[in-house]
Amino acid sequence: MQTTFPLGSFTVHRVGFGAMQLPGPGVFGPPRDHDQAIAVLKRAVELGVDHIDTAQFYGPDVANQLIREALYPYPENLALVSKVGARRDDEGNWTSAQEPDDLRAHIEHNLRELGVDQLAAVNLRIHSGDPNAVGPVDRDLFDRQLTAMIAARDEGLIGGIGLSSVSVDHLRIALDRTEIVTVQNAYNLVDRSSQPVLDLTTEHGISFVPFFPLGSGFNADNPVLGNPAVKKAAADLGRTPAQVALAWTLSVAPNVLLIPGTSSVAHLEENLAVADIELPEDFAP
Numbered sequence: 706m707q708t709t710f711p712l713g714s715f716t717v718h719r720v721g722f723g724a725m726q727l728p729g730p731g732v733f734g735p736p737r738d739h740d741q742a743i744a745v746l747k748r749a750v751e752l753g754v755d756h757i758d759t760a761q762f763y764g765p766d767v768a769n770q771l772i773r774e775a776l777y778p779y780p781e782n783l784a785l786v787s788k789v790g791a792r793r794d795d796e797g798n799w800t801s802a803q804e805p806d807d808l809r810a811h812i813e814h815n816l817r818e819l820g821v822d823q824l825a826a827v828n829l830r831i832h833s834g835d836p837n838a839v840g841p842v843d844r845d846l847f848d849r850q851l852t853a854m855i856a857a858r859d860e861g862l863i864g865g866i867g868l869s870s871v872s873v874d875h876l877r878i879a880l881d882r883t884e885i886v887t888v889q890n891a892y893n894l895v896d897r898s899s900q901p902v903l904d905l906t907t908e909h910g911i912s913f914v915p916f917f918p919l920g921s922g923f924n925a926d927n928p929v930l931g932n933p934a935v936k937k938a939a940a941d942l943g944r945t946p947a948q949v950a951l952a953w954t955l956s957v958a959p960n961v962l963l964i965p966g967t968s969s970v971a972h973l974e975e976n977l978a979v980a981d982i983e984l985p986e987d988f989a990p
């Protein structure tokens with residue numbers, strides 16, 4: 706199996722790390738265990754992680770500050786990818802920040818907090834009503850957002866433009882205007898609603914980074930890790946359900962880059978040991 710894929714000007718291992726589980730409960734405030742969060746980040750890089758996904762609104766600022774504390778000065782091959790399009794209020798509520806000025810201010814905020822001059826890529830995270838549903842294109846706003854992202858890239862603040870929570874229509878419109886280096890939509894073995902978007906990224910050789918690959922930390926009854934076919938395959942292979950879910954997601958297309966999120970070193974080590982897993986031919990989650 707191919708073990709790396711391009712992400713803008715970087716070529717990264719197909720299993721990276723998502724920083725959303727590092728802040729406190731509800732992705733708000735400091736971590737329950739600061740030293741453990743730092744240990745997770747250091748261990749990730751030690752084990753070859755060269756792609757970390759973050760956001761200013763994880764905490765807010767907590768994930769970025771932990772990344773800087775643990776890893777600065779960063780290895781040259783480390784692709785730091787952030788996203789813009791939301792903000793947190795004082796109570797931790799997620800609100801949208803979709804205007805071009807918000808996008809620019811939040812890119813600059815990420816650069817300051819992480820202590821870098823350029824991010825490998827930044828995803829424009831579309832919010833259209835339901836935060837976890839992909840909505841229709843607001844053409845006027847989307848055009849203005851793309852203009853802001855293109856300016857940030859052309860001025861060197863970001864290495865490449867990414868899109869998140871987008872439809873095929875968003876991606877086609879964006880590709881007509883500029884290069885897109887990555888797409889980040891919710892996708893896992895029980896939610897394949899973004900399959901058409903994934904297929905389009907594969908066709909164009911663009912990395913597809915599924916969020917919620919393990920069914921997310923927000924679900925008490927995790928539909929992925931609790932899936933009967935996943936549990937059976939895990940037992941048969943002597944692996945964990947998380948490893949089976951990640952191995953399946955990697956097998957879907959060569960341009961899939963994983964960023965499973967965890968606050969635990971043990972889970973991190975599990976999640977990074979999936980490239981050699983061969984799923985049974987009759988695996989049908």
Ligand SMILES: NC(=O)c1ccc[n+]([C@@H]2O[C@H](COP(=O)([O-])OP(=O)(O)OC[C@H]3O[C@@H](n4cnc5c(N)ncnc54)[C@H](OP(=O)(O)O)[C@@H]3O)[C@@H](O)[C@H]2O)c1
Pocket residue numbers: 722723724725726758759788828830869870889890915916917918919920921922923930945947948964965966967968969971972973975976
């Ligand atoms: N673009 C967007 O809008 C967007 C939205 C959401 C997330 N993301 C990005 O995508 C990344 C992945 O999504 P996610 O973190 O929300 O969800 P996820 O990776 O699907 O699942 C994270 C949950 O799985 C648990 N977990 C991790 N490894 C495990 C293992 N080996 N065994 C059992 N449980 C395990 C974590 O708990 P522990 O901490 O206990 O391990 C956490 O509760 C995020 O970290 C973030 O960077 C992007």
